[in-house]
Amino acid sequence: MTRLLKSLRDGIGFDTMLIILALSYLFAFAGLPLLYNVIISFQQVDVFSLGTLFHPPAGFDNYVSVFTDPLARRVLINTIIFTLGSVALQFSLGFALALFFHQNFPGSTWLRGLFLAGWILPGLVVGVLWNWLLSGDFGVINHMLRSWGLIDSAIFWRSDTAWSLYAVMLANIWYGTPFNMILLSVGLAAIPNDLYEAAELDGANAWQRFWTITLPMMRSTIGAVLALGVIFTLQQFDLFAAITQGGPAGSSTVAQYWSWELSFREFDFGRGAVISVCMIIVVLFVSLIYVRSTRAETRL
Amino acid sequence: MSTAWTNRVLLLVGLVLAGIYLFPLYWMYVTSLKTNSSIFAVPPEFLPGAPQWQNYALIWEVANLPRFLWNSLVIATGVTAITAITGVGAAYVLARYRNAWVDVSLFLVLMLQVLPPSLMVTPIFVGFSWVGLLDYPRFAAVLAISAKTMPFFVILCRAAFMTVPRELEEAALVDGNSRAGAFFMIVLPLARNGILVAALLIFMQGFGEFVYSASLIADNRLHPASIGMTNFLQPNVVNWNAIMAYAATYVTPLIAIFVILQRQIVTGLTAGALK
Numbered sequence: 001m002t003r004l005l006k007s008l009r010d011g012i013g014f015d016t017m018l019i020i021l022a023l024s025y026l027f028a029f030a031g032l033p034l035l036y037n038v039i040i041s042f043q044q045v046d047v048f049s050l051g052t053l054f055h056p057p058a059g060f061d062n063y064v065s066v067f068t069d070p071l072a073r074r075v076l077i078n079t080i081i082f083t084l085g086s087v088a089l090q091f092s093l094g095f096a097l098a099l100f101f102h103q104n105f106p107g108s109t110w111l112r113g114l115f116l117a118g119w120i121l122p123g124l125v126v127g128v129l130w131n132w133l134l135s136g137d138f139g140v141i142n143h144m145l146r147s148w149g150l151i152d153s154a155i156f157w158r159s160d161t162a163w164s165l166y167a168v169m170l171a172n173i174w175y176g177t178p179f180n181m182i183l184l185s186v187g188l189a190a191i192p193n194d195l196y197e198a199a200e201l202d203g204a205n206a207w208q209r210f211w212t213i214t215l216p217m218m219r220s221t222i223g224a225v226l227a228l229g230v231i232f233t234l235q236q237f238d239l240f241a242a243i244t245q246g247g248p249a250g251s252s253t254v255a256q257y258w259s260w261e262l263s264f265r266e267f268d269f270g271r272g273a274v275i276s277v278c279m280i281i282v283v284l285f286v287s288l289i290y291v292r293s294t295r296a297e298t299r300l
Numbered sequence: 301m302s303t304a305w306t307n308r309v310l311l312l313v314g315l316v317l318a319g320i321y322l323f324p325l326y327w328m329y330v331t332s333l334k335t336n337s338s339i340f341a342v343p344p345e346f347l348p349g350a351p352q353w354q355n356y357a358l359i360w361e362v363a364n365l366p367r368f369l370w371n372s373l374v375i376a377t378g379v380t381a382i383t384a385i386t387g388v389g390a391a392y393v394l395a396r397y398r399n400a401w402v403d404v405s406l407f408l409v410l411m412l413q414v415l416p417p418s419l420m421v422t423p424i425f426v427g428f429s430w431v432g433l434l435d436y437p438r439f440a441a442v443l444a445i446s447a448k449t450m451p452f453f454v455i456l457c458r459a460a461f462m463t464v465p466r467e468l469e470e471a472a473l474v475d476g477n478s479r480a481g482a483f484f485m486i487v488l489p490l491a492r493n494g495i496l497v498a499a500l501l502i503f504m505q506g507f508g509e510f511v512y513s514a515s516l517i518a519d520n521r522l523h524p525a526s527i528g529m530t531n532f533l534q535p536n537v538v539n540w541n542a543i544m545a546y547a548a549t550y551v552t553p554l555i556a557i558f559v560i561l562q563r564q565i566v567t568g569l570t571a572g573a574l575k
Contacts, residue, residue, distance in 0.1 A: 010478035015397070018389025019405055022454065025386045029447035030412045030420070037423035050429045097317065105310040113562045114318045116569075117325065120501075120558050122508020124526045125547050128533070129324045132331065132540050138340045140327060147343070174324065186570045237418040238510045241530065256418045263422040264515050276419040287414040291407060 034280070041277045045269035055270075062270040071250050071258070078165055079234075079254040082172075086236075087229040089173045094180025094225075099214075101181075102188045112185065115178040123175065127242025130171035134158060134243070161251035164244045168252055171239050176232060180225055187221030188214070220293045227290035234283055255279050325555075332356070332544035339540050355545040363546055367521065368528035371438065372550075375513065375524050376506030378442035379449055383502050387450045388495060391457035392487065396466075413451035417511040420448075425515055437517040444512045449502045456501070456568060460494020461487065497568035500561065504554055525550050 007013030041062055043055040066072060101112040118126070133141050134157040142154045157167035191214065199209050215222075237256055240246055246253035246261060253261070255275055263272030331339055333351040359365060394406050424444050425434075433440040464487055472482040488495075510526040517523055529550070532543045558565060 009480045014479045014483070015393045019393045022386050022390030022450065023405060023408065025382075026409070026412050026447060026450060029424070029443055030415060033420055033423040033427060034415070036427050037420075040423060040426055045426055050426065053430050100310075100317070101314065103310055105307040105314070107311050108314060110562075111311075111314040111318050113566045115321055116562070116566060117322065117555060117558055120504055120554055120565075121551055122510070122526055122554075124508065124510045124529055125551050126324075128529055128543060128547055129328055131533070132544065133324055133327060135540075138342070138344070140344050143342075143344050174321075177321075182566065182570060231414045235414075235416040235418070237416070238526075241510065241514075242533065256416050259422065260418045260511070260515070263425065269422055269426050272422040276422050279419050280415060283414050283416060283419075284411060287411055290414075291410045 037273050037276055037280070040270055041273035043270055045273075047267050050269075058270055062274045066262075066271050066274045071253065074250055075253050075255055075258050078252065079256075082165060082169055082236075082254050083230060083233045085166075085169050086172045086176065086233045087226060089169075090176040090180045090229055091226060093173065093177045095184050097177070097181045098184035098188055101185065112181070115181060117178075118175060119178040121175075123236070123238030124242050126171060126175050127168075127239040130167070130174070130239070131158065131243045134167050134170070158244050159248055161248055164248060164252035168239050168243050171243060172233065172236055175239070176229065179232075180229060183225045183228070184218070184221065187218045187225075190221075191217045223293035224290055227286050227293065230286050231283060231290065234279065234286075328544045328547055331541055332548045334541050336539070336541065352541070355541050356549060359542050359545045359549065363528060363531075363542075365525070365528070365546065365549060368523060368525040369550070371522055372507050372524035372526070375438060375442055375445070375509065376503050378439070379445045379506035379509075380499055380503045382442065382446040383450045383453045384495070384499050386446075387453045388457055388488075389483075391454045392461050392483065392491075394454065395458045395461035409451045409454050412447075413455070415448070417444075417448055420444075421511055421515045424512075428516065434516065434518075437519060438522050441509075441513045441516045442506075444516065445506060445509050448512075449505055453498050453502050456498035457491070457495050460491040460498070460568070463494070464490045493564065494568055497561070497564050500557065501565065501569070504557070507554065508551075 004013065008017055040055065042058060042060070044058040044061070045055045049055040097112075097115070101108045133139055136142065136154050136156040136159065139154075139157070141157075142151070145151045146154070155163055157163045195213050195217070196209055199213055204212065234256060236254075237260065240252065240254065240257045244252040246257050256279060259272045259275035259279065261272075262275065263269045330346070330348050332355055333348040333353070334345070334355075335349070335352055338345055338349060390405070390409070394402055394409070421444070428434050428440050428444075433443070468490065469482050469486055472486045473479070477485065507524075508526055509524065513524050514527050514530075517527070520527075529543070529546060532539070532546070537543065
């Protein structure tokens with residue numbers, strides 16, 4: 001007993017205790033729910049059976065009913081459009097800004113930091129801000145687009161089924177761009193300057209230097225940033241709740257929102273869990289790519 | 301063109317870009333100071349007329365803002381406490397050693413960082429309602445949110461611990477400190493700044509959290525400010541000045557902290573985010 005106490009205070013037991021504290025917490029509140037999720041996706045869980053650990057078995061009923069739901073196709077397409085569109089634009093805008101601020105003019109670090117003010121805001125507040133900016137009749141964005149002659153009549157961003165998904169996407173791009181920019185700036189700063197000097201001496205122009213030095217040197221950073229972009233976009237929920245609530249008529253519903261809606265609006269937790277299980281598999285797969293590319297970078 | 305001129309042009313372009321980017325925040329503050337009719341002016345008024353400060357006084361009373369902000373504060377404090385206490389030691393161990401066990405632990409932490417809250421909340425809700433945790437809704441939300449924030453905290457703190465020279469710790473051990481003593485007296489104080497920045501970021505996340513609170517807390521007297529905001533979002537909202545005053549009251553403290561600690565936050569974030 002005293003040996004154990006001594007080890008906890010002054011030996012390998014100390015480190016083991018520290019790491020087990022965190023891992024057991026994560027196991028209890030992330031690991032167990034992860035497993036439980038799979039179980040309840042095969043059960044019939046409603047408000048009446050909530051108080052028990054095990055619910056009436058449902059076989060594959062939940063899976064069949066989710067995949068044959070008329071909304072399923074729409075949701076799948078929406079999720080893909082939302083994710084790819086958001087990631088592509090966040091990444092390109094973030095990269096362009098990172099390259100711009102990499103010119104290292106006086107004040108560039110400070111100005112670049114200002115962009116993160118968007119990133120630290122609560123997602124729900126960002127959503128409400130954009131809800132107002134994108135308002136149909138009195139929205140300032142419609143006003144600007146009209147006064148620049150880009151549109152003739154107001155776009156009803158939130159209530160037009162053709163635009164609702166893009167309204168949320170616009171907000172998400174604004175929200176995610178600074179984080180992309182900061183991570184890419186770190187990657188840019190890590191490229192040794194003499195590479196550029198050597199290339200310049202050899203007569204390479206800026207365009208050639210970008211393609212032959214910047215991009216290849218940034219490969220693992222870009223991989224990590226893109227993977228993180230997909231991961232964060234698949235986590236996005238608050239913006240949907242604040243701007244369109246998935247509507248109108250499901251036109252802006254994505255998988256992570258649908259799952260929550262089935263569970264907490266229709267109280268059909270079994271079906272909510274089905275989508276949750278499928279999406280978590282996708283997310284974990286993407287994060288494997290992320291972990292691999294960060295490891296390539298830091299050589300753990 | 302001389303370097304000085306290039307720099308001036310770049311600075312100007314940078315200012316314009318930042319201005320465009322931060323316009324939504326500007327619009328929030330301007331709208332919050334307008335009258336009920338001037339928010340619907342066509343064309344929109346880009347500068348406020350006489351600032352309507354009473355919008356803030358009104359929203360403070362009518363929307364029960366003190367209660368909502370208090371609940372947000374309770375949740376954010378709880379999340380930060382649990383995350384920091386359970387996460388800081390793990391971050392240290394993960395920074396200090398390199399072996400197969402540490403590799404596996406780090407891998408697990410990185411993988412658990414990515415689980416979307418809106419997907420995890422279904423099993424957590426069903427499990428918590430069986431255990432009876434939903435009778436303590438704010439505590440239940442704190443427990444669930446902490447599991448989400450902890451991996452991020454561990455990764456940021458690990459980067460902070462990696463900057464502490466190992467020799468200092470070994471010197472403390474030679475001088476007769478125990479491992480625990482060296483950790484608390486030497487390593488922890490030296491990594492203090494990085495840990496504080498990480499804790500601050502976690503606090504901000506807890507302060508703005510929505511999904512878990514909205515799903516686990518049924519009693520509206522215990523709702524945080526994020527849920528309080530959704531009460532306004534009826535289909536045909538007209539009081540946008542009130543909503544923006546609410547939003548501004550909610551986020552101005554966060555923006556203030558950010559502006560004051562901008563440099564430390566950006567450094568802490570860039571050191572940890574990709575490693």
